[in-house]
Amino acid sequence: MSVLLEASNLKRTYRMGSSRVRALDGVSLRIEAGEFVSIVGPSGCGKSSLLQVLGLLDRPDEGTYAIDGRDVLNLGDRELSELRSHHLAFIFQFFNLLPKTDAQRNVELPLLYQGLPSSVAKERALEALTHVELEQRKTHAPGELSGGEQQRVAIARALAARPRILFADEPTGNLNSEQAEEFLDRLLELNRRGITVLLVTHDEHVASRAPRRIRMLDGKIFSDMGTATPATPEQKEAEERSRPALSLSPKFQENARSAAVSLRANTLRTCLAMLGVVVGTASLITMMAVGAGARAQARERIEKLGANLLMLLPDRGNGDSGSAEPTRLSLDDADALSALSGTDVGLNRVNPVIVLPGATIAKGAVSTSARVLG
Ligand code: ADP
Ligand code: MG
Numbered sequence: 001m002s003v004l005l006e007a008s009n010l011k012r013t014y015r016m017g018s019s020r021v022r023a024l025d026g027v028s029l030r031i032e033a034g035e036f037v038s039i040v041g042p043s044g045c046g047k048s049s050l051l052q053v054l055g056l057l058d059r060p061d062e063g064t065y066a067i068d069g070r071d072v073l074n075l076g077d078r079e080l081s082e083l084r085s086h087h088l089a090f091i092f093q094f095f096n097l098l099p100k101t102d103a104q105r106n107v108e109l110p111l112l113y114q115g116l117p118s119s120v121a122k123e124r125a126l127e128a129l130t131h132v133e134l135e136q137r138k139t140h141a142p143g144e145l146s147g148g149e150q151q152r153v154a155i156a157r158a159l160a161a162r163p164r165i166l167f168a169d170e171p172t173g174n175l176n177s178e179q180a181e182e183f184l185d186r187l188l189e190l191n192r193r194g195i196t197v198l199l200v201t202h203d204e205h206v207a208s209r210a211p212r213r214i215r216m217l218d219g220k221i222f223s224d225m226g227t228a229t230p231a232t233p234e235q236k237e238a239e240e241r242s243r244p245a246l247s248l249s250p251k252f253q254e255n256a257r258s259a260a261v262s263l264r265a266n267t268l269r270t271c272l273a274m275l276g277v278v279v280g281t282a283s284l285i286t287m288m289a290v291g292a293g294a295r296a297q298a299r300e301r302i303e304k305l306g307a308n309l310l311m312l313l314p315d316r317g318n319g320d321s322g323s324a325e326p327t328r329l330s331l332d333d334a335d336a337l338s339a340l341s342g343t344d345v346g347l348n349r350v351n352p353v354i355v356l357p358g359a360t361i362a363k364g365a366v367s368t369s370a371r372v373l374g
Helices: 047-054 075-086 102-116 118-131 148-162 178-192 205-207 231-243 251-265 267-306 331-340
Strands: 003-016 018-032 034-041 062-067 089-091 165-170 194-203 210-218 220-225 355-363 366-373
Touching: 003 047, 003 210, 003 267, 018 062, 018 194, 018 220, 018 366, 034 075, 034 178, 034 205, 047 165, 047 194, 075 089, 102 251, 118 148, 148 178, 165 178, 165 231, 165 331, 178 194, 194 205, 251 355
Parallel strands: 034 194, 034 210, 089 165, 165 194
Antiparallel strands: 003 018, 003 062, 210 220, 355 366
16 A cells, blocks of 8 residues: 555644634644544544645645645645545535535536536436435435435535545534444445545544544544555555546636536526626617717718808908908809819809898888898
């Protein structure tokens, strides 16, 4: 067997305001591939904190930690989450299933996040649900399943991802003793099939079923009893299969898939967002169309007034021509301009106009002063 997890001198202190709690106070341990280890101790001794650090859900303040010989404390968040989703699986006391999502979808989702095609995810989810004898209940939401059944869905979810290491934190905490026994049988079976198991519990009896038992007290390892069971041929084979797997897979496809998954998982939110975009775009297009229409109408009106109309006005004598007499245009001038039409000056028509600014017009007894155009 080979060393799978190796941690040394892990320390973790939680700060809450001015108070500090040292949850891990220098924990060192080494776990080989294929082991089944329980971590037991009284409430508050740091078991969950240790599991969180080993499961890459939390970072220690001090110490070193390597998985498969690779230092994992200096990885970025992306690499960590990739490592978690491909190689680690978790089972918790409260099952942590999505409440409105049926059993099959709960098992499928992490596989889709892993980047598997949906057909493969579906197949694997069904296989895993069949393994925990829940294939008949695959369309049921967690609320329609018993505690034992919900924890079996959680096992199926962990199993379907084909992890190398399974972390379980008080997984029997909400099960009755019969369900707990059955659950532990299943974990032992998974372990025989090659998965390394780390089980955290405060229950001595549950812990005693693990071949190796680590006891914690006040953030430290107090005792480490029992030894790794020798690897079964199945474990060896499983380990070989997963060996090259600690690599990182192409990002783009995975990102696209997880985006699709998250859009599908939040259908209502997705539809509302789409509606927002549609309404926004439609109103923008409408505004632009209204603007363009108004502009076209204005241009049409101006053209009707005569955008190509040229007015020739006489000099009223107040310019700098020197003559006191105002110049007048005569009909001869109009004729002369008419003669130009058709030449390259480009006149179409010439129209003489006379304006009388202060004429008096009368009908019967009524008369008024008006500006007359003729
Ligand atoms: P266990 O799982 O063994 O019951 P934990 O690891 O959960 O213990 O907690 C160890 C100690 O750290 C406890 O005293 C707990 O109150 C404290 N603790 C755990 N998590 C936090 C946190 N997020 N913030 C502050 N204190 C915490
Ligand atoms: Mg705990």
